[in-house]
Amino acid sequence: MTETAPTRTLVIERDIPHPQEKIWRALTQSPLIDEWLMKNDFQPTVGHRFKFRSTPVPGWDGVIACEVLLVEPNSRLSYSWGTMGMVSMVAWTLTPTKDGTHVRMEQTGFRSEQDAAYKGATYGWTKFIGNLERVAGGLD
Protein backbone atom coordinates (compact mmCIF):
# COMPACT_ATOMS: atom_id res chain seq x y z
CA MET A 1 0.00 0.00 0.00
CA THR A 2 2.94 2.35 0.36
CA GLU A 3 4.23 2.35 -3.22
CA THR A 4 3.01 5.22 -5.33
CA ALA A 5 0.91 4.29 -8.30
CA PRO A 6 0.71 6.68 -11.24
CA THR A 7 -2.21 9.08 -11.21
CA ARG A 8 -4.80 9.11 -13.93
CA THR A 9 -7.05 11.77 -15.37
CA LEU A 10 -10.73 11.70 -16.22
CA VAL A 11 -11.79 14.13 -18.96
CA ILE A 12 -15.36 14.88 -19.96
CA GLU A 13 -16.01 17.34 -22.76
CA ARG A 14 -19.25 18.57 -24.17
CA ASP A 15 -20.42 21.27 -26.60
CA ILE A 16 -23.26 23.10 -24.95
CA PRO A 17 -25.47 25.54 -26.89
CA HIS A 18 -25.36 28.30 -24.28
CA PRO A 19 -23.07 31.32 -23.88
CA GLN A 20 -19.96 31.11 -21.69
CA GLU A 21 -21.22 33.73 -19.23
CA LYS A 22 -24.36 31.75 -18.51
CA ILE A 23 -22.50 28.49 -18.00
CA TRP A 24 -20.05 30.33 -15.74
CA ARG A 25 -22.97 31.40 -13.55
CA ALA A 26 -24.16 27.80 -13.29
CA LEU A 27 -20.65 26.73 -12.29
CA THR A 28 -20.02 29.46 -9.73
CA GLN A 29 -23.28 30.60 -8.09
CA SER A 30 -23.99 28.47 -5.06
CA PRO A 31 -27.80 28.14 -5.47
CA LEU A 32 -27.33 27.22 -9.13
CA ILE A 33 -24.59 24.68 -8.31
CA ASP A 34 -27.12 23.14 -5.87
CA GLU A 35 -29.43 22.46 -8.75
CA TRP A 36 -27.15 20.41 -10.95
CA LEU A 37 -24.27 19.20 -8.78
CA MET A 38 -24.66 19.16 -5.01
CA LYS A 39 -25.51 21.27 -1.99
CA ASN A 40 -22.55 23.54 -1.33
CA ASP A 41 -21.15 26.70 0.20
CA PHE A 42 -19.02 27.59 -2.80
CA GLN A 43 -17.69 31.11 -3.39
CA PRO A 44 -15.65 32.03 -6.47
CA THR A 45 -12.62 33.19 -4.47
CA VAL A 46 -9.21 31.56 -4.64
CA GLY A 47 -8.40 29.97 -1.26
CA HIS A 48 -12.04 29.67 -0.21
CA ARG A 49 -12.69 26.32 1.48
CA PHE A 50 -16.09 24.80 0.95
CA LYS A 51 -17.98 21.53 1.06
CA PHE A 52 -20.20 19.63 -1.30
CA ARG A 53 -22.79 17.58 0.53
CA SER A 54 -24.48 14.57 -0.96
CA THR A 55 -26.81 11.96 0.47
CA PRO A 56 -24.78 9.65 2.73
CA VAL A 57 -24.59 6.01 1.67
CA PRO A 58 -23.30 3.06 3.73
CA GLY A 59 -19.59 3.67 4.28
CA TRP A 60 -19.58 7.26 3.04
CA ASP A 61 -20.76 10.40 4.85
CA GLY A 62 -21.53 12.22 1.61
CA VAL A 63 -19.11 15.10 2.27
CA ILE A 64 -16.54 16.35 -0.23
CA ALA A 65 -14.09 18.93 1.14
CA CYS A 66 -12.82 21.40 -1.42
CA GLU A 67 -10.70 24.49 -1.85
CA VAL A 68 -10.91 26.94 -4.73
CA LEU A 69 -7.61 26.90 -6.65
CA LEU A 70 -8.23 29.03 -9.71
CA VAL A 71 -10.86 31.52 -10.83
CA GLU A 72 -10.67 33.14 -14.26
CA PRO A 73 -14.16 34.56 -14.84
CA ASN A 74 -16.05 33.00 -17.74
CA SER A 75 -13.20 30.72 -18.70
CA ARG A 76 -11.39 28.68 -16.04
CA LEU A 77 -12.28 27.35 -12.62
CA SER A 78 -10.65 24.69 -10.50
CA TYR A 79 -10.97 23.30 -7.01
CA SER A 80 -9.56 20.44 -5.00
CA TRP A 81 -11.92 17.55 -4.31
CA GLY A 82 -11.21 15.56 -1.15
CA THR A 83 -13.26 12.64 0.04
CA MET A 84 -12.56 9.37 1.82
CA GLY A 85 -8.84 10.03 2.09
CA MET A 86 -8.34 10.78 -1.58
CA VAL A 87 -7.70 14.26 -2.90
CA SER A 88 -8.18 14.96 -6.56
CA MET A 89 -8.53 18.18 -8.51
CA VAL A 90 -11.42 19.28 -10.68
CA ALA A 91 -10.72 21.81 -13.43
CA TRP A 92 -13.31 23.44 -15.69
CA THR A 93 -12.43 25.16 -18.95
CA LEU A 94 -14.98 27.08 -21.02
CA THR A 95 -14.12 27.93 -24.63
CA PRO A 96 -16.50 29.86 -26.90
CA THR A 97 -17.62 28.11 -30.08
CA LYS A 98 -19.74 29.13 -33.06
CA ASP A 99 -22.94 27.87 -31.43
CA GLY A 100 -22.20 28.15 -27.75
CA THR A 101 -19.47 26.86 -25.49
CA HIS A 102 -17.11 23.93 -25.33
CA VAL A 103 -17.09 22.70 -21.72
CA ARG A 104 -14.18 20.58 -20.51
CA MET A 105 -14.09 18.99 -17.07
CA GLU A 106 -10.87 17.35 -16.01
CA GLN A 107 -10.49 15.44 -12.76
CA THR A 108 -6.94 14.43 -11.90
CA GLY A 109 -5.36 12.55 -9.03
CA PHE A 110 -6.82 9.08 -9.37
CA ARG A 111 -4.46 6.39 -8.23
CA SER A 112 -4.82 2.87 -9.47
CA GLU A 113 -3.57 1.31 -6.26
CA GLN A 114 -5.72 -0.91 -4.14
CA ASP A 115 -6.45 1.47 -1.27
CA ALA A 116 -7.93 4.08 -3.57
CA ALA A 117 -10.08 1.40 -5.15
CA TYR A 118 -11.11 0.24 -1.69
CA LYS A 119 -12.29 3.69 -0.73
CA GLY A 120 -13.98 4.06 -4.07
CA ALA A 121 -15.88 0.88 -3.49
CA THR A 122 -18.10 2.38 -0.86
CA TYR A 123 -19.01 5.51 -2.78
CA GLY A 124 -22.41 5.41 -4.40
CA TRP A 125 -21.89 1.91 -5.60
CA THR A 126 -25.57 1.02 -5.46
CA LYS A 127 -26.24 3.60 -8.12
CA PHE A 128 -23.70 2.12 -10.46
CA ILE A 129 -24.24 -1.53 -9.74
CA GLY A 130 -25.70 -1.72 -13.23
CA ASN A 131 -22.15 -1.28 -14.52
CA LEU A 132 -21.19 -4.49 -12.78
CA GLU A 133 -23.97 -6.30 -14.55
CA ARG A 134 -22.71 -5.04 -17.89
CA VAL A 135 -19.15 -6.12 -17.13
CA ALA A 136 -20.34 -9.43 -15.73
CA GLY A 137 -22.34 -10.03 -18.88
CA GLY A 138 -19.14 -9.78 -20.90
CA LEU A 139 -17.29 -12.33 -18.77
CA ASP A 140 -18.49 -15.60 -20.24
Add this chain to the structure above:
Amino acid sequence: MQVAQAIADNLFKALSDPTRRAIFEHLARDGEQTVHALTDRAGVSQPAVSKHLGILKHAKLVRDRREGRETHYRAQPQSLAPLVDWMNIYGAFWRDRFDQLENLLKRMDQ
Protein backbone atom coordinates in the same frame (compact mmCIF):
# COMPACT_ATOMS: atom_id res chain seq x y z
CA MET B 1 -2.59 -11.29 -10.19
CA GLN B 2 -4.20 -14.71 -10.68
CA VAL B 3 -5.52 -14.57 -7.15
CA ALA B 4 -7.03 -11.15 -7.85
CA GLN B 5 -8.60 -12.53 -11.02
CA ALA B 6 -10.12 -15.47 -9.13
CA ILE B 7 -11.57 -13.13 -6.51
CA ALA B 8 -13.04 -10.88 -9.20
CA ASP B 9 -14.54 -13.87 -11.05
CA ASN B 10 -16.19 -15.00 -7.82
CA LEU B 11 -17.67 -11.57 -7.30
CA PHE B 12 -18.95 -11.34 -10.86
CA LYS B 13 -20.59 -14.73 -10.56
CA ALA B 14 -22.15 -13.82 -7.23
CA LEU B 15 -23.54 -10.59 -8.68
CA SER B 16 -24.62 -12.00 -12.02
CA ASP B 17 -28.01 -13.01 -10.63
CA PRO B 18 -30.66 -10.27 -10.24
CA THR B 19 -32.17 -11.79 -7.08
CA ARG B 20 -28.74 -11.93 -5.43
CA ARG B 21 -28.02 -8.36 -6.46
CA ALA B 22 -31.35 -7.28 -4.99
CA ILE B 23 -30.58 -9.09 -1.71
CA PHE B 24 -27.11 -7.55 -1.58
CA GLU B 25 -28.33 -4.02 -2.35
CA HIS B 26 -31.08 -4.37 0.23
CA LEU B 27 -28.56 -5.41 2.92
CA ALA B 28 -26.14 -2.63 1.99
CA ARG B 29 -28.85 -0.01 2.04
CA ASP B 30 -30.87 -1.05 5.07
CA GLY B 31 -28.30 -2.82 7.23
CA GLU B 32 -28.42 -6.19 8.93
CA GLN B 33 -31.44 -8.42 8.26
CA THR B 34 -32.64 -11.88 9.22
CA VAL B 35 -33.18 -14.57 6.59
CA HIS B 36 -36.91 -14.30 7.30
CA ALA B 37 -37.00 -10.57 6.61
CA LEU B 38 -34.99 -11.07 3.44
CA THR B 39 -37.33 -13.83 2.27
CA ASP B 40 -40.35 -11.57 2.74
CA ARG B 41 -38.75 -9.00 0.45
CA ALA B 42 -37.16 -11.29 -2.12
CA GLY B 43 -40.29 -12.90 -3.50
CA VAL B 44 -38.68 -16.36 -3.61
CA SER B 45 -38.71 -19.27 -1.14
CA GLN B 46 -36.57 -19.31 1.97
CA PRO B 47 -34.37 -22.20 0.74
CA ALA B 48 -33.72 -20.17 -2.43
CA VAL B 49 -32.81 -17.10 -0.37
CA SER B 50 -30.51 -19.21 1.82
CA LYS B 51 -28.80 -20.58 -1.27
CA HIS B 52 -28.29 -17.06 -2.66
CA LEU B 53 -26.92 -15.93 0.70
CA GLY B 54 -24.49 -18.86 0.65
CA ILE B 55 -23.12 -17.74 -2.72
CA LEU B 56 -22.88 -14.11 -1.56
CA LYS B 57 -21.09 -15.29 1.58
CA HIS B 58 -18.62 -17.35 -0.46
CA ALA B 59 -17.78 -14.17 -2.40
CA LYS B 60 -17.41 -12.38 0.97
CA LEU B 61 -20.14 -9.94 -0.01
CA VAL B 62 -22.11 -10.74 3.13
CA ARG B 63 -21.31 -11.90 6.64
CA ASP B 64 -23.61 -13.88 8.89
CA ARG B 65 -24.08 -14.36 12.61
CA ARG B 66 -26.38 -16.63 14.58
CA GLU B 67 -28.60 -15.24 17.27
CA GLY B 68 -30.93 -17.77 18.85
CA ARG B 69 -32.77 -19.50 16.03
CA GLU B 70 -32.26 -16.69 13.55
CA THR B 71 -29.32 -16.03 11.26
CA HIS B 72 -28.60 -12.36 10.59
CA TYR B 73 -26.83 -11.19 7.46
CA ARG B 74 -25.01 -7.96 6.76
CA ALA B 75 -23.40 -6.58 3.60
CA GLN B 76 -19.63 -6.22 3.15
CA PRO B 77 -19.55 -3.70 0.33
CA GLN B 78 -15.77 -3.30 0.65
CA SER B 79 -15.54 -6.72 -1.01
CA LEU B 80 -16.53 -4.98 -4.21
CA ALA B 81 -13.13 -3.27 -4.25
CA PRO B 82 -11.58 -5.49 -6.96
CA LEU B 83 -14.39 -4.47 -9.30
CA VAL B 84 -14.59 -0.79 -8.65
CA ASP B 85 -12.39 1.95 -9.88
CA TRP B 86 -12.61 5.69 -9.49
CA MET B 87 -12.49 6.40 -13.20
CA ASN B 88 -15.66 4.41 -13.82
CA ILE B 89 -17.51 5.79 -10.85
CA TYR B 90 -16.67 9.41 -11.53
CA GLY B 91 -17.14 8.95 -15.26
CA ALA B 92 -20.76 7.95 -14.68
CA PHE B 93 -21.14 10.60 -11.98
CA TRP B 94 -19.96 13.52 -14.11
CA ARG B 95 -21.88 12.46 -17.23
CA ASP B 96 -25.01 12.42 -15.14
CA ARG B 97 -24.17 15.87 -13.70
CA PHE B 98 -23.44 17.29 -17.15
CA ASP B 99 -26.96 16.23 -18.15
CA GLN B 100 -28.34 18.01 -15.12
CA LEU B 101 -26.24 21.10 -15.90
CA GLU B 102 -27.70 21.22 -19.41
CA ASN B 103 -31.21 20.86 -18.00
CA LEU B 104 -30.55 23.74 -15.63
CA LEU B 105 -29.16 25.92 -18.45
CA LYS B 106 -32.37 25.39 -20.43
CA ARG B 107 -34.39 26.64 -17.45
CA MET B 108 -32.19 29.69 -16.81
CA ASP B 109 -32.92 33.09 -18.38
CA GLN B 110 -31.04 34.44 -21.42
